[in-house]
Amino acid sequence: MSIHSTSGRWRLGLGLALLTTFLWGILPLGLAIILQALDVYTVTWFRFLIAFILLGGYLATRQQLPDIQKWRLMPWGLLAIATIFLAANYVLFLQGLALTSPTNAEVLIQLSPVLMGLGAIVFFKERYTRLQGLGLGVLTLGFSLFFNEQLRILVTASDQYLWGSFIIGVAAISWAIYALAQKQLLQQLPSTHIMWFIYGSCTILYLPIATPTAIFTLTPFQLLILLFCGLNTLIAYGAFAESLEHWEASRVSAVLALAPIITLIAVDLVALLFPLLIEPEHLTSLAIIGAILVVLGSMMIALGRKTWGA
Template identity: 30%
Template structure:
């Protein structure tokens, strides 16, 4: 009986990470699939509208009909990471889907955990370990191979550049979220961030209304699913995990996303990254994995 509670406390954050990885992987495929019918702005706005509505319902349910706003500092931080991660990242992410396959986008975007590691050194005063340096070198070699695939015409260089910008926005949002979670709970932070991201995308409202009239029902339903699953539930689960594990450990879990994306994309869209792109992506993710390895030096937080 005494071992059940600690085991449950460890199992729930792990389950949250697994569910998030699966939902986020599906969003890469759906964004690529939707690219032929919806432009990046309307797709992002539809997704965030569905996400904001879902999060509002969740918050009212969890808080039993009462919503209490956090401090001004918390609101400011959540709004900032909402605009960066929910609005700008989603917009750029959608744009990348118009140029390259879902698997390649996933491999490039998953440079973000490495960027988070560097950001943690700069902003959180964490030590710059040899593993982080080695991981950076290895990942840069992998990105070089992916770029070569682009220069040979196997991939669109514009798409690779856009995906790299998305990775920077992803990392920036994750770092700001970590600070925001010091001032408020994961669900409130995700709700406020999604609301801020939705407001930031309102300039696309007119285009969204126009495009929805000619968009097929499955694509619209896909956008709504991305708002409910990968955005609302996924970011809520992610924030919950961030409160139970170190930033780097949670970020490293996204290394599984590209593999899942490649499988999903191959089965549903018939798209697989070119061999040179897969090799470069594997090397890139290996570098990220190396950078995220930590010595088991602190016995405070049990690892198993």
């Protein structure tokens, strides 16, 4: 089986990866607010439903819906893998989050883009230059400093805390498998068709454990936040899928590593402007240095290429 190769339009791939990182970085704020009114399964089901409907409408208006007569030729095995592991990622992350803390969950889930990058090196024969290898070391050091306090807590934590952390680690593995399957699917299908199928399948998977009627009890503000979460899913995953078409998965994964930095900056900003909505994060000087190193390491990995391509 041939493997997917990028278009070489690295500037477009970088821009799409940055957009994905920003949207995933601010998403936890919206989820933290709406989860005060809805359960996690209903929120997740609604996010997939909105994304499925809007993307389907977009494809229909452009007459780009998948040809049903050609569905028998679709790579059902890879589509099933991508769908199941993305759905598993959502469930496992939520279960792990319930047993640990939001900050701990945020750092551990960052294993997912790292694992994606390593998987790309193994399966897609992508290679790091020396500068990118150095950048990976800087990135690792930055995360170690940035999450220093949380890592110390993890080492001395209770069995429940450790079990929750293990579940989040499995969630990260699930996401990496989904992402690698997504990249290989681009060999045969447009990214929009892949994501439309995954959105629809995940909507069906989550329906039995969701409570759709609870949405009618939301206030206008809560409904607006819920719609934001749904649109975030559509745009972020669409940009992510398209970025893999134009840029190597290992480079995309390096940019995605910036998401927790964006999250914590956004949390502090929203907490300053709307203190009743969310509590701020209190960063130490060591954490700030770590954040700078994370940004520097990600840039070294993303931009440290021998040749830029088209």
